[in-house]
Amino acid sequence: MKARKDEFPILTRQRLVYLDTAASSLTPKRVIDKMNEYYGEYPVNVHRGVYALSHRATEQYTNARETIAEFIGADFNEVVFTRGASSALNLVALTYGAQHLKPGDEVIVSELEHHSHVLPWQQIAKKTGAKLIYVPLSKEGRITTEAFKTVLTDKTKIVALTHVSNVMGYVTPLEEIILLAHEKGAIVSVDAAQSAPHMPLDVKTLDADFLAFSGHKMCGPTGIGVLYGKRELLDQLEPLEYGGDMNDNVEKDTGTWKDTPYKFETGTPPIAEAIGLAEAIHYLTSIGFDTVRNHEHTLFKRALEGLKKIPGITVYNESADTGIVNFNIEGVHPHDAVSFFDGEHVALRAGHHCAQLLIKWLDVPATLRASFYIYNDEADVDAFLDVVKRARDFFTSIGF
């Protein structure tokens, strides 16, 4: 695949080697245009007005939900719009978790989780008296089925695991894990923030109970995310927030709620963002997810080969399955390093990547992370490698 540079306005505007997609992807023109179309041509509320413009907005917004449902293999009513993956994952913990967990119950999580998939469970465990159990990671830092079996018990009620690690780029063997969890009667919450942008997803094949992702990591806008939930589970849950749009009948001391998914969506939704996310999905689907994944993994391999040839570089995830490389320059704190990269117009991430548990597991203060996507090409990888080399030389020369 040829890198899609021309389709991203920011890349035509300035010199930029953008290697921070794992934080947020860039936005293609057609997604920007689609959102501008909403603001320019039918910028009104949904589900409310009975005039033609509102009808058009509602139709586009409804189509967006349909597109997303189709994209993950779900039914229309199983797609709940949220502000992002974080709020979707919180919704699961704060509703399903709060309503089902009892003292002594166990929730399985991992040190590979993003803070958004461990902190909500920590808090709910504290409130309900349930216990958090960590899957021991393999030597490479992976969640394996074998290790999962050692922590799965009759007390396991919920399994909350990431599909792809945002630091290591490992794919979790979820199909097997979910099967095992279901045999014990546990439900599984999947953090798909780093898989939805990069690989085909099918919630029915996976048999996930809940699954969450964000728009802004997959060519869509910020401020929109999705929670998928199995219909029978969503139907059981109480809403988390109350107010306009989520209600049916309202009396002085009580009210009734709409059906799934609307009971979880109070207030005016992010309309342009939902429409933008659907456009991003059309865009990625038109390229093909297998193509996307191959492309990034090819770039990853080139980067890995190159990094191995530079002395004083530690790579923490040589066997990554996606386009993320996690590394350090020996003796140079990532924050020092990243200023050098910034000066060379290479954008990558330094820090703990919202995964402090993993950084502690790696036993380092922080790391550098470069992540590749459809707009990156081999020249970007080579520019990156060149800057790594020069950064190392520079810091060595000044006495680091």
Add this chain to the structure above:
Amino acid sequence: MHQLENLYRQIIMDHYKNPRNKGLKEDESYVTARIKNPSCGDDVTIQTKAEDGVVKDVRHEGSGCSICCSSASVLSVRMKNQTVEDALGLVDDYLKMIIDKNTAINEQLDDALAYQGVRDFPARVKCATIAWKAFAETLKKG
């Protein structure tokens, strides 16, 4: 890379490699403050001993990048024997030097003038300021 070379001047590298006054005291007469930057993992603790309105000793401990660690060391040297009032004034001038391109620079900052270059790296302002902010906290607490 000229700007970056400028930033990592001799003074910064020297204090990074050979930090002065490092390590905390188990002594009640010191006032302690700790600041962390959760987004990057910089973590600095400053201890100050003040007597009769004069800073007698400043200790520091923590982990982070070169800018963060060295700035704690530079601070600890610069503040010794300053009156609390002057010390707080220096902190203000230091923060202004780093944050506001338009302020006049107080030459009395001495070695801490080396951090002027941080202005050109907005993403590093936090690294250069947390030790100084923690120090100001110890004085205000004490």
